[in-house]
Amino acid sequence: MTVQEGYQYAKKAYEKWGINVDEVLNKLKQVPISIHCWQGDDVGGFEVNASELSGGIDVTGNYPGKARTPEELRQDLEKALSLIPGKHRVNLHAIYAETGGEAVDRDQLEPKHFENWVKWAKDNGLGLDFNPTVFSHPKAEDGLTLSHPDPEIREFWINHCIASRKIGEYFGKELGSACLTNIWVPDGYKDVPSDRLTPRIRLKDSLDRIFAEEIDEAYNIDAVESKLFGIGSESYVVGSHEFYLGYALKNNKLCLLDTGHYHPTETVSNKISAMLLYSDKLALHVSRPVRWDSDHVVTLDDELREIALEIVRNDALDKVMIGLDFFDASINRVAAWTIGTRNMIKALLYAMLVPNDHLKKLQEEGNFTDRLALIEEFKTYPFGAVWDYYCDQMGVPVKEGWLEDVKAYEQSALANR
Ligand SMILES: C[C@H](O)[C@H](O)[C@@H](O)C(=O)CO
Numbered sequence: 297m298t299v300q301e302g303y304q305y306a307k308k309a310y311e312k313w314g315i316n317v318d319e320v321l322n323k324l325k326q327v328p329i330s331i332h333c334w335q336g337d338d339v340g341g342f343e344v345n346a347s348e349l350s351g352g353i354d355v356t357g358n359y360p361g362k363a364r365t366p367e368e369l370r371q372d373l374e375k376a377l378s379l380i381p382g383k384h385r386v387n388l389h390a391i392y393a394e395t396g397g398e399a400v401d402r403d404q405l406e407p408k409h410f411e412n413w414v415k416w417a418k419d420n421g422l423g424l425d426f427n428p429t430v431f432s433h434p435k436a437e438d439g440l441t442l443s444h445p446d447p448e449i450r451e452f453w454i455n456h457c458i459a460s461r462k463i464g465e466y467f468g469k470e471l472g473s474a475c476l477t478n479i480w481v482p483d484g485y486k487d488v489p490s491d492r493l494t495p496r497i498r499l500k501d502s503l504d505r506i507f508a509e510e511i512d513e514a515y516n517i518d519a520v521e522s523k524l525f526g527i528g529s530e531s532y533v534v535g536s537h538e539f540y541l542g543y544a545l546k547n548n549k550l551c552l553l554d555t556g557h558y559h560p561t562e563t564v565s566n567k568i569s570a571m572l573l574y575s576d577k578l579a580l581h582v583s584r585p586v587r588w589d590s591d592h593v594v595t596l597d598d599e600l601r602e603i604a605l606e607i608v609r610n611d612a613l614d615k616v617m618i619g620l621d622f623f624d625a626s627i628n629r630v631a632a633w634t635i636g637t638r639n640m641i642k643a644l645l646y647a648m649l650v651p652n653d654h655l656k657k658l659q660e661e662g663n664f665t666d667r668l669a670l671i672e673e674f675k676t677y678p679f680g681a682v683w684d685y686y687c688d689q690m691g692v693p694v695k696e697g698w699l700e701d702v703k704a705y706e707q708s709a710l711a712n713r
């Protein structure tokens with residue numbers, strides 16, 4: 297069966313349920329995914345005086361071919377983007393600044409240090425998002441930053457976050473698309489704290505100072521990302537979910553939910569509808585925790601589909617800013633981006649091809665038998681045939697065809713590094 301024949305067959309199956317597949321694909325085309333640059337170099341960055349990765353996160357594996365320069369990272373991203381259908385965004389961290397060989401500390405970073413990224417984003421029709429890097433630095437050595445008892449250390453990180461918001465504003469202005477600038481800090485304690493409140497008072501004060509400067513949301517949107525625990529902060533994290541949920545609601549900021557930052561049986565899919573009742577927007581770092589916040593490559597698992605269903609069935613595609621956050625150095629890094637991003641898009645397509653309104657109605661009527669039966673039957677509807685057609689139409693490889701491209705790229709580019 298050709299891709300076209302498969303599509304016609306699938307279309308008929310979905311049309312029986314009133315789903316207009318052509319309309320679905322047009323809608324899907326317009327959903328940007330923010331692809332994290334840090335999968336390409338194991339969260340290393342290009343600082344002149346780079347520190348080891350810290351902040352309670354870890355990248356394992358040493359698959360050859362990691363990007364060593366901004367040029368290599370951009371080249372690898374271009375390769376991955378050529379295998380992913382749609383127009384997307386790239387998410388940068390401050391450690392990806394280009395300072396021309398000069399050591400520029402993070403509180404001194406300026407838009408000019410990201411000019412190459414902006415030029416590249418313009419050439420490739422991409423939006424850019426941003427993150428201050430509040431780890432992997434001598435001033436984050438003891439695992440405390442914006443909540444540090446030492447006012448000088450706090451000041452340094454406050455200034456870095458302010459500088460980051462200005463860089464975000466610059467991205468937004470240059471690219472004509474608002475940049476999401478997300479603050480995540482690792483602050484916490486390995487062992488049971490004797491005072492949970494004081495660090496939180498300091499973190500709140502730091503955030504107030506960071507956000508004191510008004511920046512037009514047409515250019516820069518602020519987000520705050522919580523966490524449950526990290527390596528070395530197993531007992532207490534200052535910026536917990538409740539801390540940031542309260543902060544964001546009170547200060548009109550976005551909560552960013554990282555799917556690896558909750559208890560193992562706690563799901564982000566279950567939070568989306570609740571949070572959107574109280575805030576216009578929220579942001580995601582879609583990741584895959586395996587026993588811990590391991591940042592495995594996103595697979596098309598139940599939770600990914602459930603997240604996509606929650607976004608789609610609640611008509612929240614323009615309210616939930618979808619970003620990815622995983623880093624696996626045990627496999628080809630371009631393949632990691634391709635697999636994870638294609639899966640995110642596949643999940644959205646899957647969710648758009650479910651008769652969501654009908655299923656909602658069944659629930660309202662108390663018809664739980666039909667609800668379960670249909671949810672299960674739709675899992676084996678010919679969604680793969682629609683996905684193949686979408687890839688074909690968007691000019692990217694169908695099915696696993698992309699793997700050949702990645703292998704050729706591994707030979708021609710990655711193997712020489
Ligand atoms: C690179 C980090 O993963 C990222 O900044 C942060 O979002 C995080 O999830 C830390 O666990």
Ligand SMILES: [Mn+2]
Nearest residue numbers: 521554581621
């Ligand atoms: Mn994250």
